[in-house]
Amino acid sequence: MTGKARHIHSSEDARRMARRYLPWMVFDYIDGAAGNEIGAQRNRADFDAMTLLPGVLNNVEKRDLSTSVFSVKAKYPFGIAPMGMCNLSRPGADLMLARLAAKHSVPLGVSTVTSTPLEQMIEMAEGNAWFQLYFSGDGQGTFKLVERATQAGYQTLILTVDVPEVGRRPRELRHGFTMPFRMGLRQFIDFAVHPSWSISTLVAGRPDMANFRMEGFNFDRTESRALADWETLAKLRDRWSGKLVVKGVLSPDDAIRMEKSGIDAIQVSNHGARQLESAPSSLSALQKIRYAVGPDYPLFFDSGLRSGEDILKSRVAGADFAFLGRILLFSIAAAGEEGLNRMWSIFVDEMSIAMAQLGMLKLPEAS
DSSP: OOGGGGGOOSHHHHHHHHHHHSOHHHHHHHHOOSTTSHHHHHHHHHHHHOOOOOOOSOOOSSOBOOEEETTEEESSSEEEOOOTTGGGTSTTHHHHHHHHHHHHTOOEEEOTTOSSOHHHHHHHTTTOEEEEEOOOTTSHHHHHHHHHHHHHTOOEEEEEOSOSSOOOOHHHHHHTOOSSOOOOHHHHHHHHTOHHHHHHHHHHOOOOOGGGOBTTBOOOTTSOOTTOOHHHHHHHHHHOOSEEEEEEEOOHHHHHHHHHTTOSEEEEOOGGGTSOTTSOOHHHHHHHHHHHHOSSSOEEEOSSOOSHHHHHHHHHHTOSEEEEOHHHHHHHHHHHHHHHHHHHHHHHHHHHHHHHHHTOSBOOOOO
């Protein structure tokens, strides 16, 4: 291990190093949450309050972290959540994440608002990619993206449903964060005092939302998505022949209705507390939804994960698979692709060691 990556020993190390490297407005865009960020604190508080009971004198020398997702083997029980504009963390971040997915045979969520075309992402991920979709405006552009995803070879689609309107995140608003950037004195000073990021970004070219470089489709990240309803979901289910995941579910009643509607899996998520400050933690919602849908229905999970032990806790609480988000962007900002690989190995080590402490050779069944 060389360079800055050798200084990463935990997710908090990566976050601290990223905070030094990134402009204030970019760091706060990645790190921020809705309102006064009590929801983000709630996500963490519930993870911190959950304990795991050690089991001793078990032969746990040969531990197995592998699992399967939709009958496809995955090396680990966690993958990469869809995140927009990843290249803000460092030029080429999207492709770093795609290479990571290919290396470990885990799913990569490719965001609607990724900085790299969806076709290039699935190719670099060697097929280990799912396309994440927002329903925007009247939906015409949305279904064009569905057609592109089909043509590109995607077999799993993630519909994110918890953004009818983009949540108010005061840290973004204070910086005047927009895409593309609007340069004023405040932004100029911000970029000037973070020269490493600014120069590398200038050389690579300004990140944009690459999937919208198509005729007749202009995307606004603040555009209302409030027209989407259950009928919209039914139309998408009819048009999409592959696996369909609905992301952003917290209500057991909604989960039961989706299960009955032929949705292949639910991703329990409060969007990292970026949408509704008063929403329950994803962990508390996960336990209630697992009880409601029973033991066999696939449940995925994100929000608040900061360690391998957290991933194990989500598994114990009912998740079949977990997805990591912003901490991966922080590791890229901290130390590039080497930092990303370093952070991934830390998650693996933390989870494996926790399993040994609990006396587990294999992952516990989600329950």
